[in-house]
Amino acid sequence: MAHTLDNEFINPNSQIKSPPDKDPMLPCLFSVEQVKKETHDTFTFYLSPCENKISFPFQPGQFNMLYIFGNGEVPISISGNPSDEDRLVHTVRLVGPVTRAMKNLKRGDVLGVRGPFGNSWPVYEAIGNDVIVVAGGIGLAPLRPVLYKLLSQRDKYGKIVLLYGTRTPEDILFKRELEQLRSRFDLEVHVTVDRAQQSWKGNVGVVTRLIHKATFDPLNSIAVVCGPEVMMRFTALELEKHGVPSDRIYISMERNMKCAIGFCGHCQLGQTFICKDGPVFRYDFMHTYLTKREI
């Protein structure tokens, strides 16, 4: 039954409990080291702590609350390499007031950071298994740390598959890195776009159509899926059709967040708080909610 809030149903072993020794609503200051334009509306920010010697360990899937002076604070996943604890990397799609204000950030500018919050993708549970990484749009950013982690310990995993879908070829994130990944022999990469001009030689169509192209052993696989809710739902259905059990599929949920520490109530989804019980959930637990509207 899916109605018990058992850790088992969410994400075993990956609940991170590290009570901070200061007021959890107080941000730390970080300065912008570098800004990289990924696409017309997506930027990657490389940040380093204003106070020296703060290291920033995190697990793939965790997020921070980023505060832009006078504009507000929003949850953004960490998109960098978990083995690099000295700087923080975030990839942001500009959609509204706070994220758009980030566009003006330049090298040397300061912003506030609270975190890391939330649980992680099942990178430890996946050891010994094939891993299927499925990303839609900006959903690739929270999954990039998973790829770094898997590849840093490549021999611990079976096949690794990356399936990525986005709107148009111009919207492809981390292009250079994807090219590099594609050229590796120990990794299978498929990319698709919703629509493209004639010059695009790649796949056109939704990301779920890439699943049949990939080779993996469905009963010994872990799938990690991140993207818009509908995309995650259809991807999970398709994976199930290909024989992946629903308790081996993980998704990352998004809800409005004002605190990230379980106080503000905004991120509730049924009996969960996305900020502290998630954002990563096992699909067999979450799917009852995904099929209901306005929960």
Add this chain to the structure above:
Amino acid sequence: MTKLTINLGDKATIKSSDIILLFNALRSAGYSVIGPTIREGTIVYEELTSIDDLPVGWTDEQEGGSYRLKKRSDNAFFGYNVGPHSWKKFLFPPSLRLWNARKNGNNFQILPENNDTPKFAFIGVRACELHAMAVQDKVFMNGTYIDPVYKSRREHAFIVAVNCGQAGNTCFCTSMKTGPKVTSGYDLSLTEIIQDEIHYFLVEVGSEIGAEILNQIPHESAENKDIESADRIVEETAKNMGRTLDTNNLKELLYNNYDNPRWDDVANRCLSCSNCTMVCPTCFCTTVEDVTDLKGENSERWRKWDSCFTVDFSYIHGGSIRSTVRSRYRQWLTHKLATWIDQFGSSGCVGCGRCITWCPVAIDLTEEVSIIRLSNNNSESLSSDKSDFREKHNH
């Protein structure tokens, strides 16, 4: 008047005219004394300057969507039921500055608030309200993160509880097992006894500090007849609850009824005004606001009470998750009575009845639940294979 040394767990009596001495003792111990007082026709909780501020001789008449003060035939200090305020406004302030950011070129500094902890003495806390505090304790002090403002205020608060001498028409604490008898979480607890011409309080001592305070005022050790009188008063109150709520399998009931047509019915009446969440002693949702000065050099971050009844509450890029009133009322009720149990190990409702009284259109959660229960039972008996389907569906 004899003065004897009283200890934790003891019972004593004090004369009604000596209540003023309790105030004085608390004040000289450095507490700001908060209690019931009349403002604009309602009994609210505010700082009291003297015991004359208490609603002596007043009571309230409550019903769905209505509240009225009425004179009592006696001079009871605590002869009313709970009003629109709850103690949460002191422990969990409606608006709180979290910090202040000061700009300095392309850099800025964050200055934390120096929140001095006020020392509150709460007078007249009811059993359901003590349970409501315990519910909020779990939210703010029992998780991975701790709310420092709540914690310090809570830990410093002195609590004078009162056993209810009457039940309101919208009360249902017996259903929620939260009252009317005060059982724990107090420093001193009072039962107001008025028999013929005698007016006094039975006092129970719930903490060492409670004993210290009581030792400063004249009291006598309680006799069996005092204890019996007090028990009888509370028993009588328990028998007169205005409302009831059947909590049997309530969580499962609501989890199985996300699609009950009753939600559409309540959506036609609910104004989505948020009153129910503001008056509820357990509701804890907040939002944050940034207030920046005209020059753009100073920006303050404020935390404010928020409500799941607002459309913005569930906004994520592209629109609100709960854009209909149906889904917002369902969220509120299902949270209070069901998901809360999975989140925090107890119901989020203590049966105080405030949301019923203060709903402008008299929506009554006990009624909504009983109608959902009725229709659930009917539909279950109509189609016996439905539960089967649901089991598979949920798996």
